[in-house]
Amino acid sequence: MLSEHAEEVLEALAVQMEEQGRRPLDLGVSRDDPAIEELIKLGFIRRDADHIHLLDKGKTEAHAALRRHRLAERLMVDVLDIKKQIINEASCKFEHLLHEGLEDNVCTILGHPKVCPHGKLIPPGRCCQEKAKKGQMKFVSALSELEVKDRGEIAYLHTKDSSQMQKLMSIGILPGMSASLLQKFPSYVLQLGQSQFAIDKELASCIYVRLVRA
Numbered sequence: 001m002l003s004e005h006a007e008e009v010l011e012a013l014a015v016q017m018e019e020q021g022r023r024p025l026d027l028g029v030s031r032d033d034p035a036i037e038e039l040i041k042l043g044f045i046r047r048d049a050d051h052i053h054l055l056d057k058g059k060t061e062a063h064a065a066l067r068r069h070r071l072a073e074r075l076m077v078d079v080l081d082i083k084k085q086i087i088n089e090a091s092c093k094f095e096h097l098l099h100e101g102l103e104d105n106v107c108t109i110l111g112h113p114k115v116c117p118h119g120k121l122i123p124p125g126r127c128c129q130e131k132a133k134k135g136q137m138k139f140v141s142a143l144s145e146l147e148v149k150d151r152g153e154i155a156y157l158h159t160k161d162s163s164q165m166q167k168l169m170s171i172g173i174l175p176g177m178s179a180s181l182l183q184k185f186p187s188y189v190l191q192l193g194q195s196q197f198a199i200d201k202e203l204a205s206c207i208y209v210r211l212v213r214a
């Protein structure tokens, strides 16, 4: 199995390449770091005279590692309520506990989040495509996936679309507000504090709610 250190080096390479568009890749560690040998042996990276190349097998592994890392962050913020400033360090340790296929369970509990608390994309897993099963335990869920009468508090809002964000702002919805779902059809009707709002499914899928058990 990949060592923790080599996994971190691999993650950093994928982030540089895919999210920052940086070329050539900067190793971030010295060239004779044992992690490099390890990654080469596993067929994750290739080294030529002056560059490091991330190979497909390494990309797949890096996506899985980033997924665990960012899910661990979401878990700490959404469920364990750990402050953003300290999650980076803690989630590095924590992501290693998410090995062994636990990440899909955590993803489900968190309502299949699309971004980490820093707004970085979480690579989707198999669970994110599957249809939600009834009775699955959840702590956080998109409003669009809730059942009527479910209630909780707004955990966070997520949309990349500025017109959607404007609609959310015009409703005055903010993290921490209490909310419940009154109706799902023909539109989603949301009780927010003393007011009620009808919204469409698309907007409902931008609102993540931390559920309160009845």
Ligand SMILES: [Zn+2]
Binding pocket: 070, 073, 116, 117, 118, 119, 120
């Ligand atoms: Zn993050």
Ligand SMILES: [Zn+2]
Binding pocket: 104, 107, 108, 111, 112, 113, 125, 126, 127, 128, 129
């Ligand atoms: Zn998922």
